[in-house]
Amino acid sequence: MKILKKVLLVLVILIALIAVIALILPSEVAVERSITINASPASIYEEVANLRKTGKWSPWDLKDPNITYVFSGPESGVGAKKKWSSEHEEVGNGTQEVIEAIPNQKVRTELYFGGFDEPSYANFTLEENGDATEVTWTLEGDMGSNPIFKIMGLFMDSMVGPAYEEGLANLKSRVESKPIFTADISVTTAEPINYLAIRETFDVTNPETIGPRMGEIYGQLLGYINKNGVMGAGQPMSVYINLNETGWEADVAIPVADPGEVSDESISVGQTPGGKVVKAIHMGDYNKLDDTHKQLQAYMQFNELEANGQGYEIYVSDPTESDTSQWRTDVYYPIK
Template identity: 45%
Template sequence: MRLIKRVLVTLLVLILVLVGVSFILPGKAEVSRSITIDAPPEVIFPYVNSMQETEKWSPWLSRDPETKLTYGGPDSGVGNVLNWSSDHRQVGTGSQEITESVENQMVRTALDFGPMGTAIAMFELQPEGSGTKVTWGFESELGMNPMSRWMGLMMDKWVGGDYQRGLDNLKTLVEGQG
């Protein structure tokens, strides 16, 4: 009986410590990757300013070619919407809408992963020599949920490789058309 009581008290203390520490963890998860593409911003911009065009270089669609995609709003720019649905756990279900677009410079989107939460993604295009530095970023407010804050620590590991793969795909696509 005494052993069970010690185990329970130890578990309770451990849980309280983990919850307490979570409140000093960052309240926001941020991930970004960059690549230089040998093309001017005006050649790259259409591929990040249209959800339909992202289909050509997305790092996630190769995981589940059966992903169901639907589009709404205009074909590009603010209001262009992508809805996706997949049974693959690394693809999932959600929507993405372009909320801000500055021609040849920047695109910002709102992501909604349903019960998994929301986030903001962005693309920045900066001329660099004869090419363009493309930065793909992501940020999500984690709120006060202790589990979300612990998961936020893993976001770069979970998403960073996909962002790099997507940028590599975009580079291959754009430079292959030159």
């Protein structure tokens, strides 16, 4: 009986201590780690603002090869959301959503972990420092009034900090190995485009012949459109059919609202695939478009993006503009 009383007394004391701890300990916890990355803020921002890319460097994403994701919202920035599910004890289940995004400066996400009702917040801040960027990754959380959770909060830095260091090292390695892109490249969505076209094969070893021939084709297409009352629906374009070192086969095209029945056998009807695309904005002479295509292909390879249909170019600017640096061409590669 005396032993039981002593045990009960110890339990009462422990409960009292825990209650006192619950009153004294703060409920808020914070973890912070930083690293210097030899890259521009823009190059880093696109990795942390796009939740689809965190699987390439996040230590938790890399722990479980069988982790599953459901993505929603935009590709990047505010509203982008990721839901994950894993049987790995260190990964578990949860959601993450971008709630603030200042391009090339800051990304703030809201996290809900399985078993916790209160959200946590992770922040990335990017501060340019010469040719490098200081990247700071923080975690903010509220452990609530539960004394056990408050005690856990005391060890949060030692539990999460090493993983943050690993993640930042992974991010640094990924960004510093990234190809340099001078073109403005992004992943976005595009609507399908109906078009009328004439298919032609160009000799890329004689580039001076390409422009005049495309001009002839556009003239023929415009003549047909005007004669038959077809409504145009955009800037001139070309759709790649086959590309090789010496030849370029393409549908030289003009977008239309409704092609209707085509009476000219030399003119065909086509449609670009809608959905996700990689888009590059090329500024300058058409003769330098090949470099933009190579950058797009390198971007797709680096980000492991798979093509999903024929690419196409839209000639946004009027080529009669004498200043070729103002010529704009939007290049699209449909992806899965």
